[in-house]
Amino acid sequence: MRFKKYIFIVLLSIEIIILAYAFVCGTHGLIAIFNLQKETYTYEESIKSIQKNIDMLTHEIEKFELYPFYKEKIAREHLQYFKPGEHVYLLNTEH
Numbered sequence: 001m002r003f004k005k006y007i008f009i010v011l012l013s014i015e016i017i018i019l020a021y022a023f024v025c026g027t028h029g030l031i032a033i034f035n036l037q038k039e040t041y042t043y044e045e046s047i048k049s050i051q052k053n054i055d056m057l058t059h060e061i062e063k064f065e066l067y068p069f070y071k072e073k074i075a076r077e078h079l080q081y082f083k084p085g086e087h088v089y090l091l092n093t094e095h
Contacts, residue, residue: 024030063070075081082088 022029026032064074080088
């Protein structure tokens with residue numbers, strides 16, 4: 001009788017250890033859940049950054065469509081366009 005009780009306790013202990021290992025380290029365990037939460041947070045931050053960029057570009061498009069002088073500003077600054085008869089002076093700011 002004593003031997004059966006000892007075997008039962010050993011088997012129960014082994015089962016508890018296996019279940020605890022599966023709960024913590026298994027494919028659906030705590031470690032996997034924490035990694036997924038960290039990955040989700042990273043993706044959410046990336047989405048926020050991309051949304052911010054989209055908002056900025058949308059605002060830029062609105063300015064481009066609403067203000068004709070903005071088109072001219074962009075053409076002059078980024079594309080270095082100028083009107084016929086104008087003289088453009090470029091300053092070298094590098095030392």
